[in-house]
Amino acid sequence: MAVTVTADDERAEGARPLADDVPGPRSWQRAFGDLRQGWRQRSLWGYLGWQDIKQRYRRSVLGPLWITISMAVIATAMGILYGALFQEDLATFLPYVAVGLLIWNFISGCILEGSEVFIANEGLIRFLPAPLSLHVYRLVWRQTLFFLHNLAVWVILMIIFPHPLGWQTLIALPAFAVLVANGGWIAILTGIIATRFRDIPPIIASVTQLVFFMTPIVWSYERLVANPAVAERARIAELNPALHFVEILREPMLGDPIVLRHWYVVGVITVVGWVAALVCLRNYRARVAYWV
Template identity: 85%
Template sequence: MAVTVSAEGAPAEQARPLDDEPGPRSWARAFNDLRQGWRQRPLWGYLGWQDIKQRYRRSILGPLWISISMAVIATAMGILYGALFQEDIKTFLPYVATGLLIWNFVQGCILEGSEVFIANEGLIRFLPAPLSLHVYRLVWRQTLFFAHNVIIWVILMIIFPHPLGWASFMAIPAFALLVLNGGWITILSGIIATRFRDIPPIVASLTQLLFFMTPIVWSYDRLRDNPAVAERAQIAELNPVMHFVEILRQPMLGDAIVWRHWLVVGVITVVGWGAALVCMRNYRSRVAYWV
């Protein structure tokens, strides 16, 4: 509000044009929310780490249970499905374990992302903080889970050596893409699920189905090389999660890089963030009323 002085010497208020100040539905406020949330890295970084510590607060091994649980599941699935599909355990166990490692990150962003704002109802109502803070906190927590579980991959690479080379460094940008996509998935599903509370259980059911449609405990290459089902195997590529798993699993196991998967992930990243930003622009200001 600007203040001017009239000819008589009395102060007179001059209204600021409404067009100068962005309304609740504006790109400026949506991008500013993301910037302000990123600037509060010490806060959501600390909160994400505390989430893990609280989960294992009274246990002796603490966060090591994250890796132990993952190792038990990966070993059991690798041995079971390896026997069913007659796979070589030396190659199939690292294949399954690496796939589960990536899947847990994707699944965490999908499932917890759909409830990220609902779970933080108290903070959203009474703490003047950007919405993106809760998104960064969730993605950071999933990154810490992933980092804990990488120890399983290291152990398997020692027990069952794979021909890792310079191409294995592609795992770094691949994981960066996973983190980037985890952000828009959390924003989009979180806002929609806050408005429609039936979404989280639906997402949970679909995620279970998505697990069996993704080549984690079964090999897409072996299915594709089977002449009887080679054409049907291409249907698996309609599953977007498959491409996210492959861009990271291939360099982690020393396999040849298939750039088709990177192209698909790149397109999904652009489209997904576009949809998330539109959702942030239109409905960011309503989340506090919906929780």
């Protein structure tokens, strides 16, 4: 018996997706699609990030203002203490320490919370069909709100201790955008690895605390380099990536000359970091729901 194939049958057959056309769980299409879908839901993670801050200071009189107050108290205490120990001029050293702490709080927040970003959202990942990047965007947005709150400390210090701010201060905007971009790949990479190996978050917490003391936040790198007795040994500090991330933003915020060397190092780390994060997202994105 002959089978007649009509034009409608051919069109229907052509419209049917082939197995080869459907991207597998390990595909670049799904990895980049996850990032795109997460960005499209920015109204959701934007609201959730703001609610995270409000819930943290729920029923307190000052609310989120405690973020700025605690930052101001810590920066002032550390600036006065270490300024006296190192015999630094308070008018220049206190803003130096405060801005360094402001930037470090953002960096360390992305690192520490990034390693647990998927573990902390286990319930949402298991039962809410949402892209993984949504939780990363939410984390980085929350840390950005913390940073913006603490900017009030910088404004007050610039009024009390005026610095020669000029056009170079505008470079702080792309510098902070670079920090935000790096916060994203750090959260993706460490977050996925930490869901598989739960020893990673405490290890990262210990290393982050060590890196704080190795980064010129409460001590001046320029002063050590200017000292001929320790200049060569002091340059070893540039092997610390956090130094370059802090300096690309602290320099314009304090009106200091821009050192391109820091930007080159940060640029290379950003590219390499995002490549590693995308590879990890491509290969293990589908397994996160089982690992958490």
